Amino acid sequence: MQTALAEFIRDTPEGREADAILRKCVHCGFCTATCPTYLLLGDENDGPRGRIYLMKQALEGREITDRTRLHLDRCLTCRACETTCPSGVQYGRLLDIGRKLVEEKTARPAWERVKRRALAAVLPRRSLFALLLALGRLARPFLPERLAEKVPASAPAAGAWPAPRHPRKMLALAGCVQPSLAPGINAAAARVFDRIGISLFEAKGAGCCGALRFHIGYQEEGLADMRALIDRWWPMIERGEVEAIVMTASGCGVVVKEYAHLLRHDPAYAGKAEKISAITRDICEVIDAEHARLEPLPRKKGGRSAFHPPCTLQHGQNVKGVTERVLARAGFELTPVPDSHLCCGSAGTYSILQPKLSGQLKRNKLSALASGAPEEILTANIGCLAHLQGGTEVPVRHWIVALEERLS
Numbered sequence: 001m002q003t004a005l006a007e008f009i010r011d012t013p014e015g016r017e018a019d020a021i022l023r024k025c026v027h028c029g030f031c032t033a034t035c036p037t038y039l040l041l042g043d044e045n046d047g048p049r050g051r052i053y054l055m056k057q058a059l060e061g062r063e064i065t066d067r068t069r070l071h072l073d074r075c076l077t078c079r080a081c082e083t084t085c086p087s088g089v090q091y092g093r094l095l096d097i098g099r100k101l102v103e104e105k106t107a108r109p110a111w112e113r114v115k116r117r118a119l120a121a122v123l124p125r126r127s128l129f130a131l132l133l134a135l136g137r138l139a140r141p142f143l144p145e146r147l148a149e150k151v152p153a154s155a156p157a158a159g160a161w162p163a164p165r166h167p168r169k170m171l172a173l174a175g176c177v178q179p180s181l182a183p184g185i186n187a188a189a190a191r192v193f194d195r196i197g198i199s200l201f202e203a204k205g206a207g208c209c210g211a212l213r214f215h216i217g218y219q220e221e222g223l224a225d226m227r228a229l230i231d232r233w234w235p236m237i238e239r240g241e242v243e244a245i246v247m248t249a250s251g252c253g254v255v256v257k258e259y260a261h262l263l264r265h266d267p268a269y270a271g272k273a274e275k276i277s278a279i280t281r282d283i284c285e286v287i288d289a290e291h292a293r294l295e296p297l298p299r300k301k302g303g304r305s306a307f308h309p310p311c312t313l314q315h316g317q318n319v320k321g322v323t324e325r326v327l328a329r330a331g332f333e334l335t336p337v338p339d340s341h342l343c344c345g346s347a348g349t350y351s352i353l354q355p356k357l358s359g360q361l362k363r364n365k366l367s368a369l370a371s372g373a374p375e376e377i378l379t380a381n382i383g384c385l386a387h388l389q390g391g392t393e394v395p396v397r398h399w400i401v402a403l404e405e406r407l408s
């Protein structure tokens with residue numbers, strides 16, 4: 001694609017990066033076939049090719065309108081288009097640049113600004129979120145159905161966290177909303193890791209990975225969250241105490257793996273970010289590599305499970321089929337799930353900011369997951385888990401919790 005970026009951005013790092021990405025796009029449109037919002041709305045501007053064109057126009061200095069912002073807001077950042085694209089267009093990176101520009105050049109209505117500000121203030125603060133969730137649970141019986149389904153019923157207790165006893169150590173990220181919504185995930189991971197000879201622990205005071213604020217229009221605040229998390233982790237990494245950082249939420253994992261890119265122009269953090277991204281693994285990657293230490297496992301008796309691979313795992317991190325392999329080896333009978341490449345509509349804060357589209361995607365996903373009549377749905381990201389559980393009576397769990405239950 002030919003480009004002529006406007007002077008205000010042409011010679012900046014973002015301008016150079018956007019230009020290189022745009023030039024790779026040959027406008028073939030293969031990506032539109034796998035774009036969930038294009039499939040729902042059938043509008044070129046609600047598909048990747050149309051959005052790329054809108055961002056190109058914005059970067060070339062054309063007027064940026066509320067329509068431009070609407071079409072970018074409707075994008076799930078699922079990155080299914082990236083894994084479909086034969087030319088290797090890094091749509092996600094272009095979108096970060098495009099959204100920043102659109103945020104600077106347009107004014108959102110006051111109510112939208114308040115909503116976004118509130119989400120950016122509450123979600124990354126673990127204690128505040130826990131308090132509001134507890135209040136929401138008390139009020140749940142009185143809430144309208146649409147709101148009540150966003151407040152999950154109380155979560156099962158986490159269970160014991162094994163004492164550190166192995167020379168091999170890995171760090172886990174507690175995250176911001178996961179400890180309140182599903183406190184058992186990291187504890188179950190720690191017990192499985194203990195069995196395979198690895199002590200898993202969380203760093204004191206480690207907070208949000210930065211994804212939440214970064215993706216809803218507060219990129220500088222998101223970067224500040226990333227630096228704060230690096231500060232918490234770095235002493236242990238510098239002393240060589242941990243061999244890897246393990247992500248039990250693929251939504252956090254995809255961003256931490258991109259710290260190296262996102263902080264590459266920050267002289268104080270570029271080196272640390274590079275090291276951190278290099279040693280970050282989704283939990284399925286670690287268990288897959290260590291599977292011999294878990295086997296032989298008794299066959300699971302009865303019960304079929306459907307696995308939903310989050311977009312942040314299959315498209316964002318390009319980790320495909322690994323969890324399924326781990327579960328199949330452990331004797332889980334996985335049901336076939338049509339269109340498993342499509343997003344469930346959770347997508348961070350998307351379910352709150354775009355409830356109509358998100359609701360339709362959730363219904364489609366649940367019907368695809370239910371088609372093999374599973375007894376449970378397994379997934380790998382807290383956002384997808386809570387979102388899907390709000391629409392079904394079938395239990396939705398993190399797969400590591402199901403695996404740990406089998407082992408114990």
Ligand code: SF4
Pocket residue numbers: 024025026027028029030031032048049052081084085086087088089
């Ligand atoms: S992003 Fe890739 S698949 Fe989509 S139009 Fe451009 S080159 Fe084709």
Ligand code: SF4
Pocket residue numbers: 034035036037038046047048051074075076077078079080081082091
């Ligand atoms: S990231 Fe997802 S929703 Fe956005 S354009 Fe790509 S495929 Fe469509």
